């Protein structure tokens with residue numbers, strides 16, 4: 001993980017937030033390449049979940065919802081972690097994770113293990129961030145930043161049913177920020193207090209819920225394989241009854257083997273009719289499906305795949321990271337899927353002082369940038385320029401050299417195989433589009 005954090009910092013993917021003020025724990029800002037990777041992950045998710053299907057529509061609900069939403073959802077009462085304080089080292093720990101925590105004074109021990117440790121009794125700590133709505137902090141003005149995007153979907157169920165004219169099975173998808181006052185955030189972006197969730201609530205006839213639950217576990221697992229994660233680093237783990245959230249009739253985690261060990265990448269839950277029933281009770285609005293004849297009437301059950309861009313971001317970078325020696329020199333390379341890579345191609349004039357090469361390279365760059373994110377780079381030796389692109393995961397480089405001036409051909413260099421071949425400059429745009437459309441498998445094997 002340290003190598004990933006350092007690469008992200010060095011190449012401007014991710015910075016500690018508010019760094020000039022000393023940073024704010026577990027909060028991060030994204031630089032240019034980080035924004036591009038996040039945007040690619042979001043787009044690939046939207047393609048698979050919405051654009052390439054007929055049965056899922058989008059919503060973008062507010063971050064601050066009516067406070068009653070969180071009473072109905074069970075978050076005010078139940079979205080808590082057990083917390084203990086150490087009176088000696090003043091650190092806070094999750095009472096259910098003491099085994100995995102480090103004592104503030106003796107990091108080789110766990111809290112409570114040394115005679116100096118003085119832990120308080122466990123108490124429940126609500127993870128929602130509170131705020132007040134309006135200028136005066138008076139009773140009734142208390143509100144919360146949403147800890148999940150899902151509830152904004154449930155409270156709009158009736159709108160979508162009527163206005164988008166849907167009938168189960170159908171889904172509503174949302175991408176947006178969620179906030180949790182995590183007691184023990186950490187491991188870079190893995191557990192942060194502000195993250196971008198991608199959630200989809202799929203409403204189904206109750207009798208079909210098990211079948212759709214299995215369908216979405218498989219569909220989401222395949223999505224990770226499609227975008228290059230190694231199968232050997234992915235697994236599905238079904239929760240036992242004691243582990244499930246209050247709303248869940250069944251939950252499976254798609255886990256990735258992060259450097260911290262196997263951990264939840266995405267959750268797929270069968271939420272039953274819990275949410276629609278609770279919001280019907282609390283709001284007085286019936287949230288149910290009524291068939292066209294009026295005879296068919298039921299509360300749909302909900303299958304929910306839920307993930308954050310941050311967890312995918314870390315998994316993809318970890319999976320893609322490689323160090324190797326090429327011709328006696330170290331190179332660091334991110335073998336990202338081309339559809340996830342922040343920059344699709346680099347255009348490089350071999351000699352920056354050669355105006356003929358620069359002119360041709362700039363013209364090629366202008367042509368490619370109208371369709372893809374590409375970079376033009378003329379700074380430094382060609383080997384160093386290739387290595388800069390390898391480090392950010394650019395899958396292709398087009399180099400304009402002496403020969404280009406004679407016959408209008410350039411070289412195309414493949415990031416992973418390092419193979420180079422020549423092609424006519426007029427074929428570059430079509431070739432790049434072709435390469436980016438092809439199915440891709442990681443060269444790191446399974």
Ligand code: GAP
Pocket residue numbers: 147148149150180182189190191192193195197199264265266267304306307308310311
């Ligand atoms: N609506 C259901 C829900 O929110 P969850 O398991 O609490 O379920 C869903 O969260 C996903 O959101 C997780 O699988 C993970 O990908 C992501 N996630 C949750 N907490 C996170 C955090 N503190 N930092 C980054 N991602 C987080």
